[in-house]
Amino acid sequence: MKQVILLVEDNPDDEMLTKRAFKKNNILNEIVVARDGQEAVDYLLYQGNFSAREKGINPQVILLDINLPKLDGLEVLRKIRENKETSLVPVVMMTTSDEQEDLITSYELGANSYIRKPIDFENFIEAVKQLGMYWLVLNEQPKLN
Amino acid sequence: MQVPFFKTLRFRLISSVVVIEVVMLSILVLSNLNAIYLAHAERLNDTAASILRQFSRTAATYMAEVDYAKLDEYSRRLIENNEISYIRVTTTENHEVVRLGKNIPNTSPSVDKHPSFVDDERFDVKTDISLAGRNLGFIEMGFSLHVMREAVSSSRNRSILIALTEIILSIAVTIFIGLRLTKNLHNLSEAVVKVGEGQLDVTLPVKGDDEIGQTSDAFNKMVEQLYQYRYQMEELIEERTAELEDANKELETFSYSVSHDLRSPLRAIAGFSQIIQDDYGDKLDEDGKDLLIRIHDGASKMETLINDMMELSRVKRKELELEEVDLSLLAVELTDRFTYLDAKRDVEIKVEGGLMCCCDRGLLIIVMENLLGNAWKYSAKVDKAVIEFGRTYEGGRDVFYVKDNGAGFNMQYIDKLFEPFKRLHGESEFAGTGVGLATVARVIKRHNGKIWAEAEVGKGSTFYFYL
Numbered sequence: 192m193k194q195v196i197l198l199v200e201d202n203p204d205d206e207m208l209t210k211r212a213f214k215k216n217n218i219l220n221e222i223v224v225a226r227d228g229q230e231a232v233d234y235l236l237y238q239g240n241f242s243a244r245e246k247g248i249n250p251q252v253i254l255l256d257i258n259l260p261k262l263d264g265l266e267v268l269r270k271i272r273e274n275k276e277t278s279l280v281p282v283v284m285m286t287t288s289d290e291q292e293d294l295i296t297s298y299e300l301g302a303n304s305y306i307r308k309p310i311d312f313e314n315f316i317e318a319v320k321q322l323g324m325y326w327l328v329l330n331e332q333p334k335l336n
Numbered sequence: 337m338q339v340p341f342f343k344t345l346r347f348r349l350i351s352s353v354v355v356i357e358v359v360m361l362s363i364l365v366l367s368n369l370n371a372i373y374l375a376h377a378e379r380l381n382d383t384a385a386s387i388l389r390q391f392s393r394t395a396a397t398y399m400a401e402v403d404y405a406k407l408d409e410y411s412r413r414l415i416e417n418n419e420i421s422y423i424r425v426t427t428t429e430n431h432e433v434v435r436l437g438k439n440i441p442n443t444s445p446s447v448d449k450h451p452s453f454v455d456d457e458r459f460d461v462k463t464d465i466s467l468a469g470r471n472l473g474f475i476e477m478g479f480s481l482h483v484m485r486e487a488v489s490s491s492r493n494r495s496i497l498i499a500l501t502e503i504i505l506s507i508a509v510t511i512f513i514g515l516r517l518t519k520n521l522h523n524l525s526e527a528v529v530k531v532g533e534g535q536l537d538v539t540l541p542v543k544g545d546d547e548i549g550q551t552s553d554a555f556n557k558m559v560e561q562l563y564q565y566r567y568q569m570e571e572l573i574e575e576r577t578a579e580l581e582d583a584n585k586e587l588e589t590f591s592y593s594v595s596h597d598l599r600s601p602l603r604a605i606a607g608f609s610q611i612i613q614d615d616y617g618d619k620l621d622e623d624g625k626d627l628l629i630r631i632h633d634g635a636s637k638m639e640t641l642i643n644d645m646m647e648l649s650r651v652k653r654k655e656l657e658l659e660e661v662d663l664s665l666l667a668v669e670l671t672d673r674f675t676y677l678d679a680k681r682d683v684e685i686k687v688e689g690g691l692m693c694c695c696d697r698g699l700l701i702i703v704m705e706n707l708l709g710n711a712w713k714y715s716a717k718v719d720k721a722v723i724e725f726g727r728t729y730e731g732g733r734d735v736f737y738v739k740d741n742g743a744g745f746n747m748q749y750i751d752k753l754f755e756p757f758k759r760l761h762g763e764s765e766f767a768g769t770g771v772g773l774a775t776v777a778r779v780i781k782r783h784n785g786k787i788w789a790e791a792e793v794g795k796g797s798t799f800y801f802y803l
Contacts, residue, residue, distance in 0.1 A: 204600070204604035204607070204608075205603065205604075208603065208604070208607040208608075211607075211611065258596050286596070287595070287596045287597075287599040287600055288592060288595045288596040289646065290592060290595065308599075308603060309603075310599060310602050310603045310606050310635060310636070310639045311606055311636065311639075312603075312606055312607040312610035312611070315603070315607065
């Protein structure tokens with residue numbers, strides 16, 4: 192079964208840079224991009240445009256930006272954790288802001304990790320490398336019955 | 337506030353009325369008594385003179401006839417009916433022919449001129465007995481002053497009784513008026529004290545339309561005005577606070593956007609210029625590569641600037657959490673880190689041990705990092721750099737200082753030192769955003785402290801602060 196990474200990102204530049212960072216690190220999983228919070232929730236809960244999606248398949252990891260149109264990242268995170276199907280999917284908050292409050296709220300809502308997107312691209316590639324290493328290779332996900 | 341009784345208006349009013357009454361009545365009574373006494377004395381004098389004249393005339397006849405028995409009988413009648421205490425009649429040969437009454441002096445007493453000059457119990461008088469120019473003898477008589485003195489004394493007692501009654505009456509009236517006046521004054525003074533303490537729900541009862549009533553009325557109006565002013569003031573403060581809160585919220589939203597929205601395009605600039613370098617680097621000549629590096633550096637610098645700005649705004653908003661902080665330890669940790677990161681440099685570090693301070697640890701780290709970082713940065717171009725952290729005393733308080741022997745600055749520009757984005761050195765000379773010292777100054781201000789600097793170009797600078 193092919194492992195999917197869900198990238199929730201509204202900024203096309205960041206989307207492109209993230210994808211490139213994955214490629215640079217030889218992470219070749221399929222990357223599904225949701226461009227706002229609602230789209231991400233629709234994808235995960237098989238709603239709207241994604242109602243026809245094959246059931247029972249959760250992404251291996253969700254990369255979630257905080258500042259998003261419609262539903263913001265923290266609200267999406269809350270919905271992910273509230274839903275039984277998705278409650279155990281690893282979620283990595285990715286954000287440009289370094290507000291302490293965002294960080295604390297993210298962990299309170301059950302985020303697995305929190306990284307601030309560095310401006311320097313080299314650093315960004317490094318951060319994505321660590322992320323892929325841990326969440327895609329090392330981490331063992333609990334199986335849902 | 338309790339006024340001692342002898343200082344109260346009531347006491348002063350009563351005591352002055354009593355003093356005035358006593359003095360005036362004493363003068364009145366004394367002058368009256370004197371007049372009464374003089375009148376009695378005058379009457380006695382007239383009576384004595386008239387009796388003496390009459391007696392002398394009658395006695396002359398009996399003396400001429402040498403009828404001493406008749407003279408004696410006449411004398412006895414006279415002494416019964418009058419206030420005469422004794423009668424003595426002598427012949428020219430000093431032969432005593434009549435001797436009547438009590439306490440008759442053995443020798444002739446000195447003659448009194450007037451009853452008011454008498455110094456004993458009697459008014460002694462004396463006259464010749466003469467008939468047709470021939471002297472027959474002398475009459476000596478004593479008039480008792482008892483009756484006169486009795487009259488004067490009863491007058492005096494009556495006067496004193498009347499005076500005392502008047503004094504008591506006027507004290508009673510004064511007390512009544514004083515009570516009313518001072519009670520209202522007391523109420524007013526109590527109310528004023530309450531208002532002074534900020535209690536504005538005080539109302540005085542308005543009684544009558546005298547001055548006290550008017551004052552109470554004016555006072556009530558004044559308190560009501562004050563109450564309204566305070567109410568308006570509170571409303572204004574609430575309004576302003578709400579506005580301020582709005583502004584603060586706006587600022588927070590703004591800084592959030594700055595930290596988020598300004599970083600995204602920066603990341604695009606840095607990221608894509610990096611990609612061009614990676615993917616198309618071999619197709620670029622040296623100039624092209626140099627331009628790409630400049631774009632990349634620009635983005636980095638902007639990131640630093642945004643981070644510094646964010647820190648400045650966070651310092652303003654952060655709640656202070658005060659605790660005892662070991663500044664010496666902080667200084668050692670920070671300088672160790674600088675030394676580790678910049679191992680090429682040989683800098684002498686002097687840190688005075690055990691300097692404690694009650695402050696917000698997070699914010700003081702920013703202060704120490706900036707001050708020591710500046711000292712490190714601006715001493716980079718001297719051969720033997722020395723950086724010092726220590727304490728001195730000024731105005732009875734601990735003043736900490738960070739001192740270096742680096743580039744220093746011209747004291748002429750001291751005003752600009754703690755303003756954001758104002759720099760005293762060119763970017764090519766020493767890198768920096770000009771936000772660091774502004775942040776430091778803001779932290780110090782939030783601790784109600786003070787920071788200042790002394791410097792000389794080429795000799796170094798010293799930053800002093802207390803919290």
